[in-house]
Amino acid sequence: xxxxxxxxxxxxxxxxxxxxxxxxxKDKSEAIELVTMGxxxxxxxxxxxPEYIEKIKRIEKEGYGETxxxxxxLRKKIESG
Numbered sequence: 001x002x003x004x005x006x007x008x009x010x011x012x013x014x015x016x017x018x019x020x021x022x023x024x025x026k027d028k029s030e031a032i033e034l035v036t037m038g039x040x041x042x043x044x045x046x047x048x049x050p051e052y053i054e055k056i057k058r059i060e061k062e063g064y065g066e067t068x069x070x071x072x073x074l075r076k077k078i079e080s081g
Contacts, residue, residue, distance in 0.1 A: 008016070013028075020031040048056075068074040 016028045016031045016035070019025070019035060020028055023031070023034060025031050025034065066077070068077065
């Protein structure tokens with residue numbers, strides 16, 4: 001385990017106190033660990049939501065969408081509804 005002396009704002013200190021109380025942690029070190037690990041998971045290894053995975057699979061299976069040979073053809077499709 002690494003020890004560090006840090007300087008944080010009053011607002012950050014308040015937030016750590018709230019996290020500490022909400023999660024029934026022993027000290028602010030555990031609160032910092034919880035917050036940083038949560039952020040790290042989101043930042044470093046984001047998981048894809050299941051509905052997004054379903055959408056990607058559908059697109060791969062069906063294709064991304066229609067293709068048009070010209071702008072006029074696209075315009076007709078849009079204007080017809």
